[in-house]
Structure formats: structure tokens, C-alpha cells
Amino acid sequence: DGGITQSPKYLFRKEGQNVTLSCEQNLNHDAMYWYRQDPGQGLRLIYYSQIVNDFQKGDIAEGYSVSREKKESFPLTVTSAQKNPTAFYLCATSGGDGAKNIQYFGAGTRLSVL
Amino acid sequence: GDSVTQMEGPVTLSEEAFLTINCTYTATGYPSLFWYVQYPGEGLQLLLKATKADDKGSNKGFEATYRKETTSFHLEKGSVQVSDSAVYFCALRDSGNTPLVFGKGTRLSVIA
Numbered sequence: 001d002g003g004i005t006q007s008p009k010y011l012f013r014k015e016g017q018n019v020t021l022s023c024e025q026n027l028n029h030d031a032m033y034w035y036r037q038d039p040g041q042g043l044r045l046i047y048y049s050q051i052v053n054d055f056q057k058g059d060i061a062e063g064y065s066v067s068r069e070k071k072e073s074f075p076l077t078v079t080s081a082q083k084n085p086t087a088f089y090l091c092a093t094s095g096g097d098g099a100k101n102i103q104y105f106g107a108g109t110r111l112s113v114l
Numbered sequence: 115g116d117s118v119t120q121m122e123g124p125v126t127l128s129e130e131a132f133l134t135i136n137c138t139y140t141a142t143g144y145p146s147l148f149w150y151v152q153y154p155g156e157g158l159q160l161l162l163k164a165t166k167a168d169d170k171g172s173n174k175g176f177e178a179t180y181r182k183e184t185t186s187f188h189l190e191k192g193s194v195q196v197s198d199s200a201v202y203f204c205a206l207r208d209s210g211n212t213p214l215v216f217g218k219g220t221r222l223s224v225i226a
Contacts, residue, residue, distance in 0.1 A: 004157075006157075030211065031211035033213050042203065042216050042217060042218035043158075043203070043216045043219075045213050050210075050211050050212075058213065090158065092158075092214075094211045096211075100163070100165040101207075101211065102148070102160050102163065103148075103160075103205075103207075103213075103214050104160075105150075105157035105158040105159070106157050107156055108155075108156070108157050
């Protein structure tokens with residue numbers, strides 16, 4: 001079944017803890033993205049990667065880190081430096097060339113602080 | 115930089131009412147334009163898109179026309195249903211696989 005798998009669906013973080021959100025895709029897409037969604041603020045871009053072993057900061061990268069060692073995977077680590085991590089996190093992918101390409105989204109991970 | 119401005123919500127309509135959600139954009143080039151929909155607790159799904167001026171995207175009774183002269187991409191539906199209750203996002207992409215730029219979203223509630 002083709003698509004984007006985000007796990008876990010719900011995640012709880014303790015004070016001072018790093019947590020990692022998983023994003024896996026089998027769409028063979030080159031580009032992958034991480035967004036954060038807070039109520040009333042729409043989607044804000046955290047990091048994106050247009051090719052394996054390369055990634056760029058988005059608008060709110062502070063307190064987050066990523067890696068892109070495989071085409072299929074783009075995990076996001078929320079570090080202890082991110083003081084307000086409670087949000088809904090969305091992973092997306094895009095393939096092919098050109099601005100007309102659709103961005104596909106996973107079902108999201110909801111992160112809360114204990 | 116590129117930006118998208120959507121009308122503020124929430125929007126509450128009765129079933130079978132006409133829907134318009136305004137969207138205007140600022141971009142340096144000739145962007146592709148998109149409408150996405152998000153149902154509660156889910157990710158975003160593409161609703162429709164248009165890739166050049168005067169293109170009309172349509173899906174599930176929703177329509178939007180790419181108006182270059184007014185830099186707009188307003189979403190319309192002639193008769194909304196309760197099942198259309200969701201958050202709607204307007205977005206643009208200027209080139210390649212750069213990330214989409216999103217508006218803040220408009221929450222629509224349709225009551226029976």
C-alpha cells in the first residue's frame with residue numbers, strides 16, 4: 001500500500017528529553033518536508049530535504065534536528081532545546097520536477113509534554 | 115518572499131448554502147496554486163490545483179480559478195454539505211520541489 005507513514009500517532013515528552021518522530025514513504029519521492037501545526041497558526045515549515053544526504057532549515061528550525069540517510073526516511077528529532085514542543089507534526093513528500101507537483105501528507109503525530 | 119492570505123474563519127453555513135473562501139497570493143514568478151482540506155485529527159489532502167493563469171481546478175463540487183490579474187484563487191462550492199466541515203488551506207509553489215507556502219487556513223462548519 002503506497003503512502004506516507006508517520007509514527008507514533010501520539011507521543012509524550014518529558015522535560016529535558018529528546019524525542020524522535022518517524023516518517024517513512026514508499027512513493028519514491030525525492031523531496032520530504034516537516035511542518036508544525038498549532039491552532040490558528042496554520043502550517044509552519046521546520047526542515048525539508050530535496051535529496052538524500054541534504055536538508056535545509058525552514059522557518060522554525062531551532063530546537064529541531066533531522067537526517068536524510070535514505071530516500072524513504074526523514075526522521076525529526078525534537079530536542080530539549082525546543083521549549084514549547086506541544087503541537088501536531090506533519091510530514092509531507094513531493095516527487096518529480098516542477099512547481100505543479102502535489103505535496104502528499106502523512107496522518108500526523110501529536111506531541112504533548114508531560 | 116512568497117505569501118498566501120486567506121480569509122479569516124471560522125465560517126459557519128447552513129447545509130446547501132453557497133461557499134466562497136477567499137485566497138490571494140504574492141509571488142515573484144508564476145506559481146502553481148493549490149487548495150488542501152484537513153478533516154479533524156488528520157493530515158492534509160489535496161482538494162484541487164491549478165498550474166497556470168485562467169486554469170480552473172475542480173473536485174467534489176469545489177472549484178477555484180487561477181486569476182493572475184487579481185492574484186487570487188478563491189474556493190467556491192455551490193451547495194455545501196455537513197460532510198464538508200473541515201479546515202481549508204490555500205497554498206502556492208513557485209518552483210521545483212520547494213516547500214509549499216500555506217495560508218493560515220479557514221475553518222468551515224456546516225450545520226444541518
